[in-house]
Amino acid sequence: MTRDKKRKAAVRATQAATGERYVRAARASAGPVNGPVDGKTDGPERGRVESVFALRELLGECATLPPVEVDWGWDPDFGGGPDVFYSQLLGAAIPFGTVLELAGQLAREGRGVELCLEALSPLGSAVVSAGQRRFNLIISQDSVYELCxxxxxxxxxxDELIPWCREHLAECTPDALVAMAEDWGYAQSDGSDDDLTARGGAEEAVALIRAAVTQGVYERVLAKLLDACFDSEDVIDERAFWDAERALAIRQAIERERLRLEQAAAAEYRRIQKETGACAVCGKGFRFGIDMAVPAQYCSPGCVPPPPATAVPDPEPW
Structure with a gap:
């Protein structure tokens, strides 16, 4: 049983014995990570920490704890900092607005999403992760921005819908890449009446395709991108009934984008194999030609490692 599961089991036992709400029992059992209420600490300014909790627990603190006074380290004549409360989950003072903004950015994931505190600089910033998404909470400025x-x-x-930087995008899972391609593609046309024939050419699509070559899901990502960015074949066929010339222009735009992405994929495939020189597992040389169904760094499907096991989330506490 992990430390977090033990903590949750203890909280649930306390909840059953006292009749308290889960959030209150969790807050009572959580110890601070760094520093007292005034935000000062004798420990290191920034470091690795171990703290895992649900977003609903942090929202519970935000809704029930009073504001506290902190020394921001600057002349108050220049203005004070944001209103903060002392979070026992984070072990530091955190602005009310920062928590609410974080909750807004995680609205699709829901209040039950687990947060992991990666790093903390009291009255400076805190880095938290939620699944494959990471956020920098700027404490002194009452703001949140997403990290790779x-x-x-x-x-x-x-991109807003591609939560990885270009350097590390290829390290996310194949299914995550496919989902990002679909979400990003739909965002290009969502609520827009622009000319479909003018779509295409975005660097974000190239970044997704290059990552897909590394993961061996090029065909899946390409299909999602084209189908989401443009109309599906059924819709184009329906358009052709009313305006054959426009339907033909859309098909030409799709083929131009397909060709552009195919060329980007082939160039990335050759680049990876040139840099690695041989299969990353067996050490054999690469075969002649391009097989997009196999990640470029492997020589055959037999050398491709199995995907990592998916963690099963804890059941809801209520």
Whole structure:
């Protein structure tokens, strides 16, 4: 049983014995990570920490704890900092607005999503992760911005719907890549009446395709991108009934984008094999030609490692 599961089991036992709400019992059992209420600490300014909790627990603190006074380290005549409360989950003072903004950015994931505190600089910033998404909570400025999904990376994501930087995008899972391609593609046309024939040419699509070559899901990502960015074949056929010339122009635009992405994929495939020189597992030389169904760094499907096991989340506490 992990430390977090033990903590949750203890909280549930306390909840059953006292009749308290889960959030209150969790807050009572959580110890601070760094520093007292005034935000000062004798420990290191920034370091690795171990704290895992649900977003609903942090929201519970935000809704029930009173504001506290902190020394921001500057002349109050220049203005004070944001209103904060002392979070026992984070072990530091955190602005009310920062928690609410974080909750807004995680609205699709829901209040039950687990947060992991990666790093903390009291009254400076805190880095938290939620699955493959990571956020930098700027405490002194009452703001939140998303980081690359790669742990310890301080770069910003490629796009709002592609939560990895270009350097690390190929390290996310194949299914995540396919989902990002679909979400990003639909965002290009969502609520837009622009000319479909003018779509295409975005660098974000190239970044997704290059990552897909590394993961062996090029065909899946390409199909999702084209189908989401443009109309599906059924819709184009329906358009052709009313305006054959426009339907033909859309098909030509799709084929131009397909060719552009195919060329980007082939160039990335050759680049990877040139840099690696041989199969990453068996050490054999690469075969002649391009097989997009196999990640470029492997010589055959037999050398491709199995995907990592998917963790099963804890059941809801209520």
């Amino acid at each position: 999904g790669k742990p310890r990376c301080s770069s910003t994501p490629e």
